[in-house]
Amino acid sequence: MAPRSHATARQVRLGTELRRLREAAGLKARELAELLSSTSAQISQVELGFAGVSEERVRRLAAHCACTDEALIDILVAMATDRTRGWWEEYRGVLPPVFLDTAEAEHHATFLREVVITLVPGLLQTADYARAVYAYMRPELPESEVEIRVEHRLNRRVVIEGDNPTPYETVIHEFALRVLVADRGVALAQLRRILEQVEEGHAVVRVIPVDQVGFAGAGASMMYLGGPVPRLDTGLRDSPTGVGFDHAEAQLEKLRTLFLKVKSASLEPVASRDFIHRLAKEL
Incomplete structure (x- = not known):
C-alpha cells in the first residue's frame, strides 16, 4: 500500500x-x-x-x-x-485539513468540555456571528471562502444536535457574550441562540461574570474531548496561529485541572441561563 x-x-x-x-x-x-x-x-x-x-x-x-x-x-x-466517510469529507481539498480534523475529533468524542473567554464557542455560533468572526480574522479571504467556513461551522452542530448527541458543557466568560462582533442585532440573535441550545438540552452553559473575584484565566480557552477510553482523550487549543491537539497524559491532566478550576469560577447552569436572559434584555 x-x-x-x-x-x-x-x-x-x-x-x-x-x-x-x-x-x-x-x-x-x-x-x-x-x-x-x-x-x-x-x-x-x-x-x-x-x-x-x-x-x-x-x-x-x-x-x-x-x-x-x-x-x-x-x-x-x-x-x-474505520472506512466511514463523515460529512466533513465533503470539504477535503476545499478547507484546510485542521477544519476536517476538528470535526472528526468532535464526531468520535464521548463528551465535550470547552472554555471560551473572548468569543462564543463555535458549536453555539449563529451564521451571522461566525461570518463576522471569519471576515474580521481573515480579511484577505473572498466572500465565497468565508461562506464555506461558515457552512462548515454550522454543520459541526450535528455533534450536539443530531440523533445521538454528544454531551457538551461549556464555560463562557461574560466578555464573550457582550462583545459586539458585528451589530446589536447579531449579538441579540446570538444570545437567543445560546438560550435555545440550553433549553433544548443540547448544551450545558456556565457563565463567568466579569466581576468574578480572583479569576485570572483569560488565556484558558480550550476544548477537552473525551475518548472511548481515558487514554484516548484529546485536548484541543485554538489560537490566532492555529489549532493544536494535545495527547500526552501530562498535558491532558493540565487541561482537566484547568477546566475544573475555570468551572469553579462560573455560575451554575440555571443562574447562567438567567444571566444570559438579562444580557439579552439589555440589548
Whole structure:
C-alpha cells in the first residue's frame, strides 16, 4: 500500500498510540518489524500515520508488545479499520485539513468540555456571528471562502444536535457574550441562540461574570474531548496561529485541572441561563 500524502489527526493519533505500545514494551522499530515480518520503514510509516494497518497486524503488534488492555486494543482496531466517510469529507481539498480534523475529533468524542473567554464557542455560533468572526480574522479571504467556513461551522452542530448527541458543557466568560462582533442585532440573535441550545438540552452553559473575584484565566480557552477510553482523550487549543491537539497524559491532566478550576469560577447552569436572559434584555 502506497504511503498517504497527508495523514489526518485521527490517523496520526492511531500511529502515536501504536508507537506508545512499542516503546512501553522496550522494543525498537527494527525489533518490532522483525516480529511482524515487516520493515523498520513500514513501522515508521504506520507510527507517523502515513500508512494504514490491518486489524490482524494491530492485534499481533499488541500481543508482541504484551498489551493486555482488550478495550484499548479493540478501539485501536476500530480506528485502523474505520472506512466511514463523515460529512466533513465533503470539504477535503476545499478547507484546510485542521477544519476536517476538528470535526472528526468532535464526531468520535464521548463528551465535550470547552472554555471560551473572548468569543462564543463555535458549536453555539449563529451564521451571522461566525461570518463576522471569519471576515474580521481573515480579511484577505473572498466572500465565497468565508461562506464555506461558515457552512462548515454550522454543520459541526450535528455533534450536539443530531440523533445521538454528544454531551457538551461549556464555560463562557461574560466578555464573550457582550462583545459586539458585528451589530446589536447579531449579538441579540446570538444570545437567543445560546438560550435555545440550553433549553433544548443540547448544551450545558456556565457563565463567568466579569466581576468574578480572583479569576485570572483569560488565556484558558480550550476544548477537552473525551475518548472511548481515558487514554484516548484529546485536548484541543485554538489560537490566532492555529489549532493544536494535545495527547500526552501530562498535558491532558493540565487541561482537566484547568477546566475544573475555570468551572469553579462560573455560575451554575440555571443562574447562567438567567444571566444570559438579562444580557439579552439589555440589548
